Amino acid sequence: MDGFKKRLNESVQLKLSFTLSLAILVVAVVAGIFSFLSAFDEAHELQDDVLRQVAHLMDRQRLSPSLPASDTNSKDGDEESRVIVQHLGDGNGSTVGVDDGGLLPLPATLADGLHTLDVDGETFRVLVRTTVAGERIAVAQESGFRNEIARDGALRTVMPFLILVPVLLLIVADLVRKMFRPIAALSREIDQRAEQQLHPVEDHHLPAEVRPFAVAINRLLARVSEAMASQRRFIADAAHELRSPLTALSLQAERLADADMSDLARERLAVLRQGIERGRNLLDQLLTLARAQSVAESPKSPISIQDIYRRVLEDLMPLAERKHIDIGVEGAQDARVWASEIDMMAVVRNLVDNAIRYTPEDGRVDLSVGMARGGAVLRIRDTGPGIPSAERERVFDPFYRRLGNAQVGSGLGLSIVQAIASRIGAEISFEFSDEEKQTGLSVTVVFPVLSQLQATQQ
Ligand SMILES: Nc1ncnc2c1ncn2[C@@H]1O[C@H](COP(=O)(O)OP(=O)(O)OP(=O)(O)O)[C@@H](O)[C@H]1O
Ligand SMILES: [Mg+2]
Structure with missing residues (x-):
């Protein structure tokens, strides 16, 4: 964990990827929770509306819950999805969607309006209404089923987030990597150079934020190149200047060898001439090295x-x-x-x-x-x-x-x-x-x- 923290502090790329991913995740989770809850509430709201509509219909059409018309398609419907319509209080009534035996033992004292009630261990959402005719009817539906429908609907609204978030994370990681690619390529290019390759780095394809850095490197390269060139010029000039006196010395030593001298002097002269020759060789090699290190003109043919x-x-x-x-x-x-x-x-x-x-x-x-x-x-x-x-x-x-x-x-x-x-x-x-x-x-x-x-x- 400490290692990751250290890398996070050191790497802008990692920090950017991590922060953006975290931000996307947090936003996605908050937006997901919010849209789940609002879709869930909305679904319940709609279901309550259905209960109101049924009650209103019963009232307007002056239908009585005991009418045979109310139990049409009684056996076809899903047991859980049934909407129960019954008289309140007297226990006599019929249901819509189920057989007559599905009446709920609802207390007659229930006030008009919506209630959530526990009946025989099951929770029901019940709407109580007093019709124009003075009858009190109850329209009820099982809460479990309502919740299941609401949950399914709400989950469907969260689905796009679940698919989009991983895609978005991949896009962010790829984008950040691509953004830093020119920098990685630049450092690779500089790393692979030989010490004589001091030409400026190409900065036109670099992001504007990194370009000043490349410009600074180019300025440094120019200064290093100039310093190296003047150093080489100095060595070449010094070697060149030293060559003439050494050639003169060598000529003098040659002439001296023709003169009469003792064996000891001749021996010493031989050592002296060797030394001069070594010096001339060193100067020649120095000049060749200085020339080899400078950029030569391109050859005309192989x-x-x-x-x-x-x-x-x-x-x-x-x-x-x-x-x-x-x-x-x-x-x-x-x-x-x-x-x-x-x-x-x-x-x-x-x-x-x-x-x-x-x-x-x-x-x-x-x-x-x-x-x-x-x-x-x-x-x-x-x-x-x-x-x-x-x-x-x-x-x-x-x-x-x-x-x-x-x-x-x-x-x-x-x-x-x-x-x-x-x-x-x-x-x-x-x-x-x-x-x-x-x-x-x-x-x-x-x-x-x-x-x-x-x-x-x-
Ligand atoms: N063919 C070879 N066999 C054995 N040793 C070698 C051989 N070539 C080079 N060396 C060793 O490498 C060293 C460096 O060689 P280099 O040619 O750079 O310098 P140098 O021969 O000593 O001097 P210069 O060539 O400048 O007169 C030599 O001193 C020698 O010890
Ligand atoms: Mg050699």
């Missing part, structure tokens, strides 16, 4: 994955040869994806670079392309140590590098791959190349079907 593989392999072949790694593309099947060339180069280059870098000497790296569920599937498998399941999420974090890693790197490669993948709607998954031995990394990137891709980019 691009061949085999083509990208060939160009990346041309660049990275020296690195693979240095480590005696057997690297190549499996099969000749090609697939096209709707992405920009720079994006595709960045994705494949980083994944292949990782595969070569983290695979020990004399290892093997296989690249392949396929189609599945209408989308292109790119797979890069190596014979390195692989990434344990527990760390497969974390390696996407910027600057995250696994411990015990002898390779030089900035930790930005997979962040770049993920930023591009989420922008173009691709999905990345990791597995072990050899599940049994839990070694080797197999990276799968599933690109959406071309038509889907065009839709996400709009």
Whole structure:
């Protein structure tokens, strides 16, 4: 009960449904009781009128209750529904609707008018009238039967309420649910967005009461988007500005290497040059990440994955040869994806670079392309140590590098791959190349079907 109260206080939808349903129920019950009672009274009123009419008729036609005419259709009528007409007081009389033996022992002292009397354990409604001829007649009917008729009639007036109330409750529940549907759809839409999707929410189909809320969200989204863009611009500008002095430093160090120097100085210079190279690599990766996170211009035509593989392999072949790694593309099947060339180069280059870098000497790296569920599937498998399941999420974090890693790197490669993948709607998954031995990394990137891709980019 407490849980329901809490939910009732928290949910406007529940509160509205509950309050409206309660209001409908209360109104229906009050209206039902009222119409039952008034219909019941009305029926009794009508029955009393019938008694009056009968008495009046007897009087006007100067009929005597003892006349044989009064017991016409005596056996046909229902025993309970009979209207008894008799002289009052002397006990001699006849009945209408029943045989002569149905007279009521009514006291002669009864005043003119309507009475409810108990006769032999049964209740009767009795009308006493003094006719013009001076006779006192009584017209009576069983109260039980009258009540039954009145109750039936009154219940019939309540019937529409009994049918309408559940229908009305269902309509209210459905209406309230429909009223809140746009809000639920709005929160679902915002919830499913990737962090780069900061475009304004559509507010024209929202109710006027909720629209200011959507407008406020849109303003916030615009501010967040602007802040993120200026942050990215700052990183890109800083990386760009740092590049020139670092290139100059690198040139100077190269020249210095040609000069005569002691072995110790040459050793130190080598370390210095490594440091400069690492700095240049970090700046390059930072620039690529900043570009990957910003919204790129839409590609003009789909691009061949085999083509990208060939160009990346041309660049990275020296690195693979240095480590005696057997690297190549499996099969000749090609697939096209709707992405920009720079994006595709960045994705494949980083994944292949990782595969070569983290695979020990004399290892093997296989690249392949396929189609599945209408989308292109790119797979890069190596014979390195692989990434344990527990760390497969974390390696996407910027600057995250696994411990015990002898390779030089900035930790930005997979962040770049993920930023591009989420922008173009691709999905990345990791597995072990050899599940049994839990070694080797197999990276799968599933690109959406071309038509889907065009839709996400709009
Ligand atoms: N093929 C792979 N085999 C084993 N470990 C990998 C592989 N690819 C990535 N990793 C692990 O994931 C970490 C993050 O990779 P990521 O490419 O983001 O950064 P990086 O290679 O260290 O630096 P960068 O690519 O920016 O020069 C790596 O440090 C490495 O430990
Ligand atoms: Mg890397």
